[in-house]
Amino acid sequence: MSHISPVLWEFLVNWLKHFAIFPPEASTIAPYADALYFALIGMTITGLILVGCMVLFFSIRYSKTRHPEAVQIEGSTLLEATWTLIPLGIFLVFFVWGALLYFRIYNPPPNSMNIYVVGKQWMWKVEHPGGQHEIDTLHIPAGVPIQVTLISQDVFHSFSIPAFRVKREAIPGRYTTVYFEATTPGKYHLFCTQYCGTDHSGMGGWVYVLPRDQYKKWAAGNTSGASLAQNGERLFAVMGCNACHAGNSQARGPNLYGLYNSRIRMTDGSTMIANEAYLREKILNPSLHVPAGYVPIMPTYQGQISEDGLIDLVEYIKSLDSNYRLTQMMNKSELDSAQPAPIGGANQGAGAAPLPGVPKP
């Protein structure tokens, strides 16, 4: 992309947006996705022109009236090799390029802000760690990497934000994650793209990308009073978890302080990382993976806690880890230190920081 001048790029993007065949580029990876798209289009057009010209030219030049006698040609190994290896080579280039983009989309940087989304027929329930709850809308700050952890309460759904060029399936029974960093404040479509029944087409809404200070204001004004972790702490007591996970030496269950993201050794010798998926799985199917030194006496809470409750508990356990608390505090302070936006909303395309992803000359 370094050989496309930024001016030309902006022109191209604006022209395509104006003609509504192109969604806005509103995230850091959107330009990368679009570059890949243009390259693929280029390849397709080239291939089409190649085949089209061959067919057109040959059928005119060698039409029966012009060329009454056909010349029998068996083949040419050289040509076969050429048109095997060149397409293969081109496809492999796209394979590598696409793989790099894929890893970028699904591997968030460590300091991302976490948001949970529960999909159910037929709405998206968005839960911010600070305790803000939204339905079918998502407010996020610009310029901050966001990791969305998704799960479905019933059937497959798919969380799609075309302007960010990201999409991820929300699956019943397991967490999936996707990451993006919005660049341009604005309002963008949010869709469910996996057919999920009657109101599949209505299961969508809007993503509002706000400049950081406006996001701060929004977050402060929309909290339900308790953060997810606080809800989780309450659930922890109500469900009786502290009976075994008391955190003292006589406790029957492992200590949960500092557990999040640590590596745990299981009874069969294997190790696992205590991430969100592990924590959720332990609550629902405790005897599947038993940590070394413990016996499978933990009761299952399958059917007793909703996905929202599980998210609260997971957030609570995460908050017991000092590293996690630190990252959350740092994220929050970054937001706090954001400069107020200039009046008139001239933030389009500019923002407080230079947009990552825009090519430098």
Add this chain to the structure above:
Amino acid sequence: MDSQTIATAPEEQLPGGVGRHEHPSFLRHHFETVGQQREAASFGMWVFLLTEVMFFGGMFCAYLIFRNWYHPAFVAGSNTLDITLGTTNTAVLICSSFTMAMAVFSAEMRRKGALMLFLVLTIFLGLVFLGIKGVEWHQKYVDHHIPGMGFSIQEFVHPTNPKAVALAPDMAEKTQIYFSLYFLMTGMHALHMVIGVSLLFFLLWRASRGAYTEGHIMPIENFGLYWHFVDIIWIFLFPLLYLISRYQ
């Protein structure tokens, strides 16, 4: 993949064309020679068995995945199956494969009486197998181990067998998956046995009319292939379902 021509040696070549009936009655008109017909039928049966492998393969795939995930549950579930009945059934099926092979041999030797005897024995052994299977399934019904029909995890959480390991309730719930797969796989196998036994009755009737002892052994041969296949499926099912870390 043969790149040779298919037509056989000239002396086997029958007078060409249609309408001249100087050929065995069992030679179908679209085949040129008896040899071609026999090879085509046999090949066709092998291809069909390949499709059956893929059919059962889907189930085996699901089984392997869940056994890997819920091994303790599979161990517990497996140990509630009656090993005596299972082993007997295995022996019964292996014997039935033997009687089937003997039936093919009798057909080749053009011994109608022997052929009918071995077909009857195969039918008998097949029915014994199905009968024992019925007994086993009834046992599972009585034990409340049929998912969807009053399934109970009591046996797994508080085992009566002193050698059994007690499972936590959530792992005990996973035995439902084991039993679902058990009934699915043995059920599908039993269905193939029922079809096989039905076909055996048909073959027995035709054999009594002398259809297979005049040199036309193809249907017996090909059915034998099918029967052996059903036997082999059981030989895989038996250890996979009955012998998971069996208590001594």
Add this chain to the structure above:
Amino acid sequence: MSATIVSLPDQATATLPRKSFLNQEYGLKSWLLTGDHKRIAILYLVSITFFFVIGGILAGLIRLELLTPTADLMATDTYNKVFSMHGIIMVFLFLVPSVPATIGNFLIPLMVGARDLAFPKINLLSWYLYVAGGLVILGAMILGGVDTGWTFTTPLSTHYLNTHVVTAAMGIFLAGFSSIFTGLNFIVTIHRMRCPGMTWFRLPLFAWGHYATSIIMILGTPVLAITLVLVALEATLNIGVFDPTKGGDPLLFQHLFWFYSHPAVYIMILPGMAVISEVISTFSRKRVFGYTAVAFSSVAIAVFGFFVWEHHMFIMGVSQYSALVFSLLTMLVAVPSAIKIFNWSATLYQGSITFETPMLYAFGFLGLFTIGGLTGIFLATLGMDVHLTETYFIVAHFHFVMVGGMLMAYLAGVHFWWPKMTGRMYPEGISKVSAIVTFIGFIVTFFPQFLLGYLGMPRRYAAYPADFQVLNVFSTAGASILGIGYLLPMLYLPWSLKYGKIAGDNPWQATGLEWQIQSPPLTENFVEIPIMDHEAYDYEWLANKIEHEVQTVG
């Protein structure tokens, strides 16, 4: 110099052959209990067309609904049923059997020099299974419809719908066995019933294409069968294999389903490619360039097609490393198709090309399949697939390959072999118009959908944001044109049965064994089993033969 290769007998004196498979036996029973592969092919042709019309009407309803952004033509539940039934009928009751069961059934024995397929009774059984399956699916539709989408995604289909999921699944199960038996028949026939002299590399590429298709049919379809059984059991008895609350895994269904359904798309294109080989060769008067490469490419597509199914699941939380593997394999499977397109284009070089209707459809195939296939690369590219999957881009991609590709090839084949099957020519003028109308209608219908997809419009939406309306209106307009293109053959082909010109043995001056016998053929195909003493597409042999014989008709 005439611009056509068509060589018909003198119409003033020509008559259809006195005896042919159409009149050697009379009566309904002789058709419904036939073992003749040609009659079974005609039975399939009629029943497939019936289901195509139903599927087409459903498509029309979809496009009508999508004219406006709101769900105003029908309730969203109804729309969901309409697109589900459209998919199920078009995939399982039209595309999968289209070329193999009609043209393949008719021609494979003729092309290998046999009197019939290896197992005529199983062939007839396969037709009955197809009809039974089709009627069960129609029954599900009449009883109230199915709204799972043709992909039957669990747990939606097993636990969250009260429509006739199990009925539809069982209908597909039956139709699947029809497919398995057809494939089994083809494999045994091609292996064991080739006439003397017919080595593997003298077979027409049509036979190679159907051989490859049959491999997929017999290996893949049984997995669909067991998957549908599992769905039915899960829906009725709640066995729990796909239910996470019971320890099951909904992704297991995805793997099992796509393990068949991806190779299925190759079942839905290889026969079409097989037709294109024959058509391009005949209308360029040349052996297909790189015969061996095209033959092996067919088999390569069939084999590699089994290794790529996870590319339908890239965003479903599968391990990123597995996604890498499957993306790479998908890139590999695209290569043989590219090889074929280049080989066909190179066949035109130094040929002597005429533009009869089958050739026009073949050209349409070349262009549209190239676009459709290359847009597949967009989807195989991991990072790009994230944005494009589950949008109208996918809808456009598969319609380009299946409709722009396979359906055009099917029409090319029906037109090409119509004289052989019926003894009469279709009317050339209107058929050319029809081919062009179809091509234009297709592009106007489906090209805007690529744009809609990149914009982000999701699939299976009855209502959509108003900013997507313009492109949707274009698409519907195109669909009306496309509908005319499909309607015309349904009118002029039956017309030609009575009023078409008498075709004679070999109106196209083609080289295949099927063109050396009368049109329509005798029930027993050949008076004497031929001896194959020349290569496939041997136009010199043909020129020699024509010189040395007097052609008679009737």
